[in-house]
Amino acid sequence: MKNLYIKNYGCQMNVHDAARMQALLRDAMGYVSVEEPAEADLIILNTCHIREKAAEKIFSELGRLRKLVEGRAVIFAVGGCVGQAEGDNIFRRAPFVSLVFGPQNYHRLPDMLRKLEREGGRVGDQEESVDSKFDALPAITAPGSIASVVVQEGCNRFCAYCVVPFTRGREWSRPVEAILDETAGLIGAGAREIHLLGQNVNAYRAMDRHGVVHDLALLVRQVALLPGVERIRFVTSHPADMNDDLVEVFAQVESLCPYLHLPIQSGSDRILARMERGHTVAEYLGWIDQLRQVAPGIALASDFIVGFPGESEEDFQQTLDLVHRVGFDHAYSFVFSSRPGTVAADMGEHVPLEVGQSRLARLQEALQAIQLQKNLARVECVEEVLVEGQAKRGSGECTGRTLHGRTINFPGDPGLIGRVARVLVTEGLPNSLRGRLV
Ligand code: SAH
Ligand code: SF4
Numbered sequence: 001m002k003n004l005y006i007k008n009y010g011c012q013m014n015v016h017d018a019a020r021m022q023a024l025l026r027d028a029m030g031y032v033s034v035e036e037p038a039e040a041d042l043i044i045l046n047t048c049h050i051r052e053k054a055a056e057k058i059f060s061e062l063g064r065l066r067k068l069v070e071g072r073a074v075i076f077a078v079g080g081c082v083g084q085a086e087g088d089n090i091f092r093r094a095p096f097v098s099l100v101f102g103p104q105n106y107h108r109l110p111d112m113l114r115k116l117e118r119e120g121g122r123v124g125d126q127e128e129s130v131d132s133k134f135d136a137l138p139a140i141t142a143p144g145s146i147a148s149v150v151v152q153e154g155c156n157r158f159c160a161y162c163v164v165p166f167t168r169g170r171e172w173s174r175p176v177e178a179i180l181d182e183t184a185g186l187i188g189a190g191a192r193e194i195h196l197l198g199q200n201v202n203a204y205r206a207m208d209r210h211g212v213v214h215d216l217a218l219l220v221r222q223v224a225l226l227p228g229v230e231r232i233r234f235v236t237s238h239p240a241d242m243n244d245d246l247v248e249v250f251a252q253v254e255s256l257c258p259y260l261h262l263p264i265q266s267g268s269d270r271i272l273a274r275m276e277r278g279h280t281v282a283e284y285l286g287w288i289d290q291l292r293q294v295a296p297g298i299a300l301a302s303d304f305i306v307g308f309p310g311e312s313e314e315d316f317q318q319t320l321d322l323v324h325r326v327g328f329d330h331a332y333s334f335v336f337s338s339r340p341g342t343v344a345a346d347m348g349e350h351v352p353l354e355v356g357q358s359r360l361a362r363l364q365e366a367l368q369a370i371q372l373q374k375n376l377a378r379v380e381c382v383e384e385v386l387v388e389g390q391a392k393r394g395s396g397e398c399t400g401r402t403l404h405g406r407t408i409n410f411p412g413d414p415g416l417i418g419r420v421a422r423v424l425v426t427e428g429l430p431n432s433l434r435g436r437l438v
């Protein structure tokens with residue numbers, strides 16, 4: 001029996017990929033997943049290249065893990081977006097790593113490992129074609145109450161700051177039938193909520209076997225028709241790829257949760273143009289208005305970057321204004337990180353890190369205050385909660401998600417896991433709710 005330890009970084013797509021790797025290596029090679037790296041025979045870091053800090057952390061983590069397993073024969077592998085972007089460079093910086101692969105190659109892990117066993121040395125695979133990947137992957141058999149289905153990968157938008165088009169490659173949509181089959185299988189295995197994943201999920205476009213072109217709105221309608229699909233969400237959406245029909249599905253498809261992650265990044269048109277986002281603040285606000293008309297109370301989430309090259313105090317003020325105007329239920333925010341190969345890496349008007357950090361602190365203060373207000377506004381409401389698990393082992397508490405995507409903890413029996421419970425909200429906290437069963 002061989003043990004596998006995977007450490008995961010980055011976005012929801014990476015979380016999904018790591019689960020796929022575990023299933024693949026279990027089915028094809030008998031690897032058992034362990035939680036302690038010290039017990040592993042194979043260590044995979046499934047990495048993220050989005051910001052410099054995250055990418056650089058990989059090398060110190062490799063050093064740390066290597067010490068931990070000293071004296072034992074352990075295979076070290078680097079997968080994910082750093083694996084794609086850095087390629088053979090990783091062998092130079094960490095010579096004890098023997099396997100490097102990207103997000104479009106992990107279905108060949110068994111082949112790569114067998115080659116290593118046979119020949120020793122090093123194996124690298126950064127082939128970019130995504131076409132055969134999903135056919136080669138075994139199904140996830142124990143998905144939990146929430147399951148992710150990849151519908152689209154890669155990105156053609158090339159926002160000026162972003163490495164994703166380089167690490168995940170060009171946009172590619174999975175065939176409609178493959179998505180519906182996989183979803184039906186996950187529901188059969190116990191999932192109740194389906195997350196349709198894509199780097200730019202709104203760009204989904206594929207023909208079914210009858211020649212009907214499906215965009216994301218039509219795909220959502222089809223997924224909703226599958227028996228047993230109780231909740232649907234899709235992530236992540238790009239404002240420039242919104243359309244009226246995609247707004248309408250929020251009104252028409254009952255199982256589509258009232259939640260949308262629609263990153264705007266900045267509240268300044270000047271900065272949005274420099275970021276090459278392809279939309280203005282007014283256009284963004286137009287979508288928000290439309291969404292709120294068809295789905296009053298819809299929860300809205302965004303991402304923000306502060307300190308983008310050329311961002312003035314006035315630009316930043318416009319971001320703060322936008323935040324107050326929209327009132328986001330949830331948001332992620334970051335200081336700009338210059339990434340190799342992107343357009344922004346060569347831009348002048350660099351914003352000093354201290355300025356970026358102080359803007360981030362001010363932005364996060366505003367975002368958190370609004371999020372707390374929104375959470376407090378749920379007190380005394382009864383939420384439909386999909387119970388995901390125990391809050392902490394042995395705590396007697398369950399944790400789950402409301403329709404709007406908020407985490408809620410409440411005293412309850414583990415027998416509720418996988419069911420939808422009605423929970424009265426008793427407390428609104430900065431990042432979650434508390435409640436009790438009704
Ligand atoms: N596909 C998603 C975003 C993926 S990256 C989308 O288009 O919305 C997640 C977030 O990381 C981005 O929304 C952005 O806010 C942030 N990000 C991306 N590149 C960055 C960089 N170079 N520096 C700082 N933050 C960055
Ligand atoms: Fe990156 Fe922009 Fe593509 Fe999102 S839309 S993955 S931010 S290039």
Ligand code: F3S
Pocket residue numbers: 009010011012013014047048049050080081163164167168199
């Ligand atoms: Fe990171 Fe790659 Fe996701 S760079 S955010 S893991 S697509």
